Amino acid sequence: MNALDPSQNRVIVVGGGPAGYEAALVAAQLGADVMLVERGHVGGAAVLTDVVPSKTLIATAELMGQFREAESLGIDVRAEDGAPAAARAELAGINARIKRLASAQSDDIRLALVSSGVKLIDGTATLVDNRTVSVVEHSGNEYQLDATTILISVGAHPRELDSAKPDGERILTWTQLYELPELPEHLIVVGSGVTGAEFASAYHALGSEVTLVSSRERVLPGEDQDAAEVLERAFRSRGMNVLSRSRAAEVVREGDGVLVTLADGRKVRGSHCLMAVGSIPNTEGLGLENAGVQVSESGHIVVDRVSRTSVSGVYAAGDCTSVLPLASVAAMAGRIAMWHALGDAVSPLKLRHVASNVFTAPEIATVGVSQKSLDDGVIDAEVVRVPLSTNARAKMQGIEDGFVKLFCRPASGSVLGGVVVAPKASELIFPIAVALENRLTVDQLANTFAVYPSLSGSLSEAARKLHRRA
Numbered sequence: 001m002n003a004l005d006p007s008q009n010r011v012i013v014v015g016g017g018p019a020g021y022e023a024a025l026v027a028a029q030l031g032a033d034v035m036l037v038e039r040g041h042v043g044g045a046a047v048l049t050d051v052v053p054s055k056t057l058i059a060t061a062e063l064m065g066q067f068r069e070a071e072s073l074g075i076d077v078r079a080e081d082g083a084p085a086a087a088r089a090e091l092a093g094i095n096a097r098i099k100r101l102a103s104a105q106s107d108d109i110r111l112a113l114v115s116s117g118v119k120l121i122d123g124t125a126t127l128v129d130n131r132t133v134s135v136v137e138h139s140g141n142e143y144q145l146d147a148t149t150i151l152i153s154v155g156a157h158p159r160e161l162d163s164a165k166p167d168g169e170r171i172l173t174w175t176q177l178y179e180l181p182e183l184p185e186h187l188i189v190v191g192s193g194v195t196g197a198e199f200a201s202a203y204h205a206l207g208s209e210v211t212l213v214s215s216r217e218r219v220l221p222g223e224d225q226d227a228a229e230v231l232e233r234a235f236r237s238r239g240m241n242v243l244s245r246s247r248a249a250e251v252v253r254e255g256d257g258v259l260v261t262l263a264d265g266r267k268v269r270g271s272h273c274l275m276a277v278g279s280i281p282n283t284e285g286l287g288l289e290n291a292g293v294q295v296s297e298s299g300h301i302v303v304d305r306v307s308r309t310s311v312s313g314v315y316a317a318g319d320c321t322s323v324l325p326l327a328s329v330a331a332m333a334g335r336i337a338m339w340h341a342l343g344d345a346v347s348p349l350k351l352r353h354v355a356s357n358v359f360t361a362p363e364i365a366t367v368g369v370s371q372k373s374l375d376d377g378v379i380d381a382e383v384v385r386v387p388l389s390t391n392a393r394a395k396m397q398g399i400e401d402g403f404v405k406l407f408c409r410p411a412s413g414s415v416l417g418g419v420v421v422a423p424k425a426s427e428l429i430f431p432i433a434v435a436l437e438n439r440l441t442v443d444q445l446a447n448t449f450a451v452y453p454s455l456s457g458s459l460s461e462a463a464r465k466l467h468r469r470a
Contacts, residue, residue: 010149011024011035011150011342012150013034014286015152016041016109017043017046017318020334023337024036025113025118032342034118035121037121041106043105049174052101053099053101053102056102061205061361064205068087068205089183089206095177095179123136127152127287128291130150130312130313131148132144132146150314151316152283155281156279159278161275164248170256170272171275172272183208184272185208188251188270188273189274192219192221196212197219211243212235212242214246215248224366230401243262246262249261251273256271281298281299293309293310296322300322306348307334307336308337308340329351352417357425357429362421365425367417367429371405382410383407383408385404388455391455391457393453399422403421403458404428404461406442408442412468414441415432416436428455431445432459446467448460
């Protein structure tokens with residue numbers, strides 16, 4: 001690889017989340033002069049208030065869930081006097097650990113950037129045109145920087161409703177949860193998408209009473225229907241109150257609690273309310289109009305499959321764009337932007353090959369084509385579903401909910417995608433993603449040895465059921 005002349009290639013990255021810091025690392029590796037402008041801490045929301053904190057909370061909740069299920073596996077968790085023992089979630093300590101880990105991760109990213117030669121600027125940036133950025137440092141210094149390439153990666157923030165204004169104490173966004181000193185007695189979660197479902201699952205496992213308010217017919221309306229139905233049954237069987245087809249009209253403080261009024265007039269009282277009703281891109285005030293960068297009606301920057309905007313020299317990646325809002329996708333889109341801008345070999349982003357995961361209990365992982373596209377006649381595929389209830393390892397671990405679903409082409413048997421509902425589904429989806437990326441057939445997947453007993457054995461079983469006879 002031939003290094004580029006830094007004096008001829010200045011890259012300015014605006015925003016230090018996964019898209020921004022990964023893009024900066026690639027640009028530095030390719031020899032460019034790289035400057036990254038970040039108004040907060042590098043790592044962005046993904047590291048400081050979103051992905052890393054929420055998944056740390058979920059990991060703790062998972063341990064609590066295992067403790068509660070220990071007795072069913074033959075483990076005596078009673079005290080010496082025979083009374084039931086109880087593990088209690090100390091939320092102040094949990095949140096302190098979450099913030100420590102997030103801060104440490106941010107520090108690690110900052111060190112990696114500095115070690116790679118990236119110049120970090122603490123401040124804000126706006127576009128003057130497609131080659132010039134105006135910078136205001138937190139110290140007060142103001143100046144303009146010329147660039148060969150500009151990458152916008154400013155992320156998004158939680159959507160707030162006028163009828164349910166967060167106050168940081170009782171009515172909360174997901175960024176404010178980590179300041180809570182005590183576990184909510186009764187948490188009402190408004191919104192049953194991925195964020196709402198994950199926090200509802202986690203806080204219920206930690207010991208809170210949870211009411212999940214879903215405006216749709218089922219939780220996780222954007223996920224595989226079979227998977228969502230398994231998760232909702234699991235929620236209800238554990239005692240979570242799931243209110244389907246129930247839109248929240250208003251949320252207000254009521255003494256030391258909250259009152260949620262539904263559109264049909266019903267009222268739900270709780271100690272706290274989490275608003276999980278989507279995100280808004282942080283594109284306002286960036287000067288995008290100065291450069292002529294096209295944005296959608298929702299404020300998202302419009303990009304193509306190599307992260308180019310409508311203006312030459314300006315790229316965008318991450319949750320501020322209209323691309324799938326996942327940290328892994330943001331990071332890849334940022335890398336692709338720099339590979340393309342700096343003339344390296346690059347393949348356009350393939351969203352169909354993106355593996356995603358919902359970190360509930362059980363987890364839901366997906367990759368490739370969907371059941372809906374099959375049902376709607378968009379694709380022609382064969383599908384098989386294998387329940388985990390027949391898997392020996394699942395029985396040993398007391399796993400009752402879950403399945404493996406596999407899609408393939410009818411003629412060739414090429415793997416088109418899959419769904420896994422199971423503990424650690426995020427790990428089990430990887431073999432299907434590898435098969436999809438490398439155009440493997442179900443027979444090739446089936447002929448690969450799986451450990452016995454293992455949950456991955458159900459992947460092999462599903463592949464065998466789709467065998468193409470020669």
